[in-house]
Amino acid sequence: MTAxxxxxxxRPAAADPPPRQPRVISFSHRLSRWDLKVSPYLYISPFFIMxxxxxxxxxxxxxxxSFMDWxxxxxxxxxxxxxxxxxxxxxxxxxxxxxNTFSIFVLxxxxxxxxxxxxxxxxxxxxxxKTFWRMSVLVPYVVAPVAVGLIFNAMFADKxxxxxxxxxxxxxxxxxxxxxxxxxxxxxxxxxxxxxxxYNTLIxxxxxxxxxxxFYEAATVDGAGPxxxxxxxxxxxxxxxxxxxxxxxTIGGLQIFDEPRVFDQFGRGGSAQQWLxxxxxxxxxxxxxxxxxxAAAMAWILFIIILGIGLINLLVTRTLVRDEGMRxxxxxxxxxxxxxxxxxxxxxxQR
Amino acid sequence: MSIGTPPPLAIVEEGIPNxxxxxxxxxxxxxRGSRPGFWVYGTLGAVFLSAVFPLYWSFVIxxxxxxxxxxxxxxxxxxxxxxxxxxxxxxxxxxxxxxxxNSIYSxxxxxxxxVITSTLAGWAFAKLRFLGGPALLVFVVATMAVPQQLGVVPxxxxxxxxxxxxxxxxxxxxxxxxAFGVFWMTQYLRQAVPDELIEAARVDGAxxxxxxxxVGVTAARPAAAMLFLxxxxxxxxxxxxxFIVLDRQNPTLPVALSLLQSNYFVDYSVVLAGVVLATVPxxxxxxxxxxxxxxxxxxxxxxx
Numbered sequence: 072m073t074a075x076x077x078x079x080x081x082r083p084a085a086a087d088p089p090p091r092q093p094r095v096i097s098f099s100h101r102l103s104r105w106d107l108k109v110s111p112y113l114y115i116s117p118f119f120i121m122x123x124x125x126x127x128x129x130x131x132x133x134x135x136x137s138f139m140d141w142x143x144x145x146x147x148x149x150x151x152x153x154x155x156x157x158x159x160x161x162x163x164x165x166x167x168x169x170x171n172t173f174s175i176f177v178l179x180x181x182x183x184x185x186x187x188x189x190x191x192x193x194x195x196x197x198x199x200x201k202t203f204w205r206m207s208v209l210v211p212y213v214v215a216p217v218a219v220g221l222i223f224n225a226m227f228a229d230k231x232x233x234x235x236x237x238x239x240x241x242x243x244x245x246x247x248x249x250x251x252x253x254x255x256x257x258x259x260x261x262x263x264x265x266x267x268x269x270y271n272t273l274i275x276x277x278x279x280x281x282x283x284x285x286f287y288e289a290a291t292v293d294g295a296g297p298x299x300x301x302x303x304x305x306x307x308x309x310x311x312x313x314x315x316x317x318x319x320x321t322i323g324g325l326q327i328f329d330e331p332r333v334f335d336q337f338g339r340g341g342s343a344q345q346w347l348x349x350x351x352x353x354x355x356x357x358x359x360x361x362x363x364x365x366a367a368a369m370a371w372i373l374f375i376i377i378l379g380i381g382l383i384n385l386l387v388t389r390t391l392v393r394d395e396g397m398r399x400x401x402x403x404x405x406x407x408x409x410x411x412x413x414x415x416x417x418x419x420x421q422r
Numbered sequence: 423m424s425i426g427t428p429p430p431l432a433i434v435e436e437g438i439p440n441x442x443x444x445x446x447x448x449x450x451x452x453x454r455g456s457r458p459g460f461w462v463y464g465t466l467g468a469v470f471l472s473a474v475f476p477l478y479w480s481f482v483i484x485x486x487x488x489x490x491x492x493x494x495x496x497x498x499x500x501x502x503x504x505x506x507x508x509x510x511x512x513x514x515x516x517x518x519x520x521x522x523x524n525s526i527y528s529x530x531x532x533x534x535x536x537v538i539t540s541t542l543a544g545w546a547f548a549k550l551r552f553l554g555g556p557a558l559l560v561f562v563v564a565t566m567a568v569p570q571q572l573g574v575v576p577x578x579x580x581x582x583x584x585x586x587x588x589x590x591x592x593x594x595x596x597x598x599x600x601a602f603g604v605f606w607m608t609q610y611l612r613q614a615v616p617d618e619l620i621e622a623a624r625v626d627g628a629x630x631x632x633x634x635x636x637v638g639v640t641a642a643r644p645a646a647a648m649l650f651l652x653x654x655x656x657x658x659x660x661x662x663x664x665f666i667v668l669d670r671q672n673p674t675l676p677v678a679l680s681l682l683q684s685n686y687f688v689d690y691s692v693v694l695a696g697v698v699l700a701t702v703p704x705x706x707x708x709x710x711x712x713x714x715x716x717x718x719x720x721x722x723x724x725x726x
C-alpha cells in the first residue's frame with residue numbers, strides 16, 4: 072500500500088492541530104445537513120405512523136382484550152386472566168376447526184406446490200407464445216375468492232352438480248361434497264388451488280429462469296438425464312423461492328375464510344362443522360356470539376399456530392431441499408472431512 | 423433505469439462466426455431448447471382450460487334459469503343472461519351499483535396511497551443511510567407474517583367508537599400502508615438506482631426531496647405500476663374485513679356477492695350471473711394489464 076509512504080508527511084500535521092478551516096456555515100449549508108439527517112425519517116414516517124395506528128396498536132390491543140371479558144355495551148372489559156384461552160381450548164368446535172383447517176391446508180398447499188412446480192417446468196421449456204401461456208395461468212388470480220367459492224360451490228353441488236354428473240359419466244357414484252368432512256375439504260381445497268396455482272407457478276418459473284443454463288449443459292455432458300437434472304440442479308436452485316412460497320401459502324392457508332364461508336348459504340361451516348375453519352369460528356365467536364374477548368384470544372391462538380407451522384416448514388424445507396451450490400450430495404460435515412483428508416494426502420505426497 | 427443493463431444477447435452473438443454460432447445453437451437445442459412436442463402444449467392447453475372453464479361455466483349457468491344447474495350442462499350459453507343480470511342489479515338486498523362504486527374507488531384510493539407511502543419508505547430504506555434503518559426494515563418484513571385476524575377485534579371497536587362501521591372509510595384507512603409494498607419498493611429501488619446517480623445529484627446541490635423526486639420517483643415508476651396493480655387486485659378481492667365492518671346496505675362487491683347466496687332459496691343462475699358481473703371488471707383490467715401483473719410476480723420472486 073502506498074499509505075505507508077505518505078505517513079511521515081501526515082504525522083507532523085497530526086502532532087500540532089491544524090488551524091481550523093474557516094468554514095462557511097451558510098443557511099443553505101445548514102439546511103442541507105439538516106435535510107440529510109431528517110429526510111429519511113420523514114420519508115418512512117407516513118408508513119410508520121399509519122402502521123402504528125392500524126397495525127401495531129390493534130395487535131397489542133388484541134392481546135389486552137384477550138385477557139378480558141369484553142362488555143359490548145360499556146365497551147370496556149374486565150380482566151379475567153387466561154380464562155378466554157382456556158374457554159377456547161376446551162371447546163370441541165375449536166378442535167374440529169383446527170383439524171379442518173389443517174386438513175384443508177394440507178390438501179391445498181401440497182398439490183398446489185407440486186402442480187406449480189410441474190407447470191412451471193413446462194413453461195420453462197422453449198415454448199411458443201410464452202406471454203400468452205403465462206397470462207393464462209394467472210387468470211384465476213384476479214377472480215375474487217368469494218366468486219371462486221360461489222362458482223365451485225355450484226359445481227360441487229351434491230345432487231347433480233357438474234362434478235358429480237361427470238363422475239357418474241365415468242361410472243363413479245356421486246360424492247356427498249357438502250356432507251362428508253373429507254370431501255368438503257377436497258372441494259374447498261380445489262377452490263384454493265384454482266386461485267393460487269398460477270401465481271405460485273409464475274414465482275417458481277422466475278426462479279427456474281434464473282438458474283444458470285451452463286449447469287444443464289455441463290450435466291448433459293456428464294450424462295445426466297432430464298429427471299436427474301431436475302432433482303440435482305433445478306430443485307436445489309429453487310430452494311429460497313420454495314421456502315418463500317411455502318411460508319406465504321402457510322400464512323394464507325391457515326387463515327382461510329372466504330371459500331368455506333360461501334360453501335353453503337348459511338356460512339357456518341356446515342351442519343356438523345364439517346368445514347368450520349379457525350377464522351370462520353373466530354368470526355362466529357366475535358360477530359355471531361358477540362364475544363370480543365374470546366375472539367381476541369382466538370386470534371392470538373391462530374397467530375401462534377401460524378408462527379409455529381411457519382417455523383416447522385422453514386426447518387423442514389431447509390433440510391429436505393439441499394442447499395444451492397451444493398451439488399456433491401455430501402453433507403457439510405462430510406465435505407469438510409473430505410477436504411481434510413485431501414489436504415493430508417497432499418501433504419504426505421509432498422513429503 | 424437502463425443503467426447497467428448488459429447488452430442484449432443477440433448483439434453478442436452477432437460477433438460469433440457462423441460456424442461457431444451454429445454449433446452453439448445446436449448445443450443449446452440438444453440440451454434444453456428442443457422445440458417441445460405435443461405433450462407440452464397439451465399440458466398447457468389443459469392448464470388453460472381449467473383456468474378458464476369455471477368462468478365460462480358460470481357464464482353459461484348464469485344465462486339459464488333455476489333448473490339449468492340440475493339438468494345436463496348446456497355447453498353453449500342460453501338466452502337468459504340479461505334477465506338474470508337485471509335480477510341481480512335490481513335486487514335491493516344486493517346493492518350492486520353502490521357495491522361496484524365502493525369497490526372501484528376504495529381500491530383505487532388504497533392502491534394510490536400504498537404506492538405513495540411505499541415509494542417514500544422504500545426510497546429511504548434502499549438508498550438513504552440513517553440510524554436504525556436496517557433494523558426497521560427487518561421489522562417491516564417481519565410484520566408480513568402477522569395475520570389480518572390479529573387486528574380485527576380492536577379495529578372494529580375503534581371504528582365503532584368513531585361511528586364508522588358501515589362506512590367505506592373503515593376499509594380504506596387500515597389499508598393505506600402495506601409492509602409488502604415497502605419491501606417491494608426497497609428491493610426494487612436498491613438495484614434500480616446506482617448510488618453514483620444520487621451522489622451526483624447531491625453534488626449538484628439537489629435537496630433530498632428533489633433527489634427523491636427526480637431520481638427516485640422516475641426510477642420507481644415500473645415497480646410502482648406493478649405495486650398499484652397488485653394492491654388494486656388484492657383490495658378489490660378482499661372479503662374478511664369488509665364483511666365484518668361494512669353493513670349490508672353499503673357493501674363492496676365480494677360482500678354483495680356473498681349476500682346473493684344467503685337467501686332462503688337460491689337460484690344459482692342468478693347467483694352466477696352476479697358472479698360474472700362482479701368478475702368482468704377485473705378481467706377487463708387483466709386483459710389490459712395482465713402482462714405487467716405477470717412480469718411483476720416474476721420480478722418479485724427473483725428478489726424475494
